[in-house]
Amino acid sequence: MSILHDFEYFKPADVKTAIELLDQFGNSAKILAGGTDLVVQMKENVQTPDSIIDIKGIAELHEILFEDNTLFIGACVTFSELIESEVIQKYFPLIKEMSLTVASVTVRNRATMVGNICSAVPSADSAPILLVYDADVIARSVSGERIIPIRDWFAGPKKTVLQPEELVTGIAIPLPQKKHAGCYEKLGRYSGEDLAQAGVSILAFEDLHYKIAFCAVGPVPKRAYNVEKFLNGKTISDDIIEEAKQLLKKEISPISDIRATEEYRTHMMGVMFERGLKKVITQLQGGGDV
Amino acid sequence: MSKIKFILNHEERVIDVAPHETLLEVLREKLGVKSPKCGCDRGDCGACNVLLNGRSVRSCLILAVEVDGQEVLSVEGISKDGLSKVQESMIDNNAFQCGFCAPGVIISATELLNNNPHPTREEIKEALSGNLCRCTGYLPILEAVENATKE
Numbered sequence: 001m002s003i004l005h006d007f008e009y010f011k012p013a014d015v016k017t018a019i020e021l022l023d024q025f026g027n028s029a030k031i032l033a034g035g036t037d038l039v040v041q042m043k044e045n046v047q048t049p050d051s052i053i054d055i056k057g058i059a060e061l062h063e064i065l066f067e068d069n070t071l072f073i074g075a076c077v078t079f080s081e082l083i084e085s086e087v088i089q090k091y092f093p094l095i096k097e098m099s100l101t102v103a104s105v106t107v108r109n110r111a112t113m114v115g116n117i118c119s120a121v122p123s124a125d126s127a128p129i130l131l132v133y134d135a136d137v138i139a140r141s142v143s144g145e146r147i148i149p150i151r152d153w154f155a156g157p158k159k160t161v162l163q164p165e166e167l168v169t170g171i172a173i174p175l176p177q178k179k180h181a182g183c184y185e186k187l188g189r190y191s192g193e194d195l196a197q198a199g200v201s202i203l204a205f206e207d208l209h210y211k212i213a214f215c216a217v218g219p220v221p222k223r224a225y226n227v228e229k230f231l232n233g234k235t236i237s238d239d240i241i242e243e244a245k246q247l248l249k250k251e252i253s254p255i256s257d258i259r260a261t262e263e264y265r266t267h268m269m270g271v272m273f274e275r276g277l278k279k280v281i282t283q284l285q286g287g288g289d290v
Numbered sequence: 291m292s293k294i295k296f297i298l299n300h301e302e303r304v305i306d307v308a309p310h311e312t313l314l315e316v317l318r319e320k321l322g323v324k325s326p327k328c329g330c331d332r333g334d335c336g337a338c339n340v341l342l343n344g345r346s347v348r349s350c351l352i353l354a355v356e357v358d359g360q361e362v363l364s365v366e367g368i369s370k371d372g373l374s375k376v377q378e379s380m381i382d383n384n385a386f387q388c389g390f391c392a393p394g395v396i397i398s399a400t401e402l403l404n405n406n407p408h409p410t411r412e413e414i415k416e417a418l419s420g421n422l423c424r425c426t427g428y429l430p431i432l433e434a435v436e437n438a439t440k441e
Contacts, residue, residue: 002311002315003310004310008309011355032356035353036333039353040351054356056356105398105419105420106339106348106398107420110347110348
């Protein structure tokens with residue numbers, strides 16, 4: 001299938017030029033990074049932009065930086081680059097673990113984490129991880145910079161709060177200062193191109209504090225605040241897990257679709273939550289394989 | 291139309307492309323490079339894989355204008371001076387039947403072996419997980435990659 005409509009292609013060399021183009025074109029322009037979502041959508045006429053702004057020529061958007069205990073991931077950083085990064089391996093191994101579950105090598109060589117949250121599909125693998133780390137999305141426009149907490153980012157299936165004239169330049173993730181362990185549990189049918197049928201990320205802290213977020217079991221990826229509130233301050237036991245699982249079921253609203261049924265997703269979320277929680281507790285106590 | 295210049299299979303090529311043309315379309319229809327195949331045309335099957343600056347990519351998901359100034363390698367380039375080890379091994383192991391997925395598989399396997407000359411079976415599976423094959427059931431393909439690392 002070919003792309004059936006014409007558009008103009010721009011490849012600015014700096015952010016200033018890119019946001020000026022966005023300011024000029026607004027909604028009729030689309031930002032191109034890896035293109036693994038956008039090109040498919042253009043082939044299917046879901047997106048028919050008049051202009052494409054390719055941001056891969058902007059050097060600063062390719063950076064992975066760790067300064068003042070905050071990680072910056074530029075908008076052009078691919079999942080493969082995250083997997084290979086020593087900084088990620090050292091400070092945020094969970095990001096590497098999650099990135100390895102995204103599609104296949106060939107897609108990861110192009111697809112970006114920022115693109116993943118901008119596409120904002122309910123099954124976005126990056127979302128639960130960014131939610132438990134309380135990441136910030138950094139957007140720039142001609143009127144300046146806007147920092148958007150990731151918990152406010154998702155506005156609906158495939159919808160975000162990003163304005164047409166704004167460009168996401170990257171994501172900032174603060175490194176938690178307390179000892180912690182994290183996991184991302186993803187349910188897929190096979191390794192390769194599959195999207196998550198359900199996903200949950202858990203961050204557990206030494207002081208019995210927990211952060212939990214999920215994807216693919218509701219219209220937007222989100223935190224399970226009620227479950228967190230229930231678990232906080234508690235030492236995990238089988239009884240506590242059972243109670244937390246019941247609470248979790250009330251926080252999710254999965255649908256039945258081509259990939260899984262509502263019942264299956266609900267059941268599996270409980271299983272994955274339990275599995276993940278036990279895994280992070282073991283890691284916190286110095287055991288486990290990660 | 292915009293003029294792009296890039297290295298294709300070790301040779302510099304200059305060609306006019308429209309922004310909406312994908313790399314796969316330009317390779318096959320304008321440059322006569324037929325090893326990348328159009329399978330699903332939406333990035334799921336891996337039949338259109340080529341190496342872009344040494345990394346495997348889906349050429350159906352890349353606009354041709356994006357490769358201006360970059361280096362593209364297809365199976366034609368890999369086997370320019372004779373078949374590569376992994377290609378020989380595919381033949382020895384009867385890895386393919388219809389052969390439609392073969393170029394994409396060879397691209398993925400080549401990238402893997404360039405980065406990791408002695409992969410485990412699990413690493414081979416992971417590297418090839420984005421390549422669909424409907425004929426031989428994958429086992430002979432995995433064995434072929436494994437055997438290519440032994441010699």
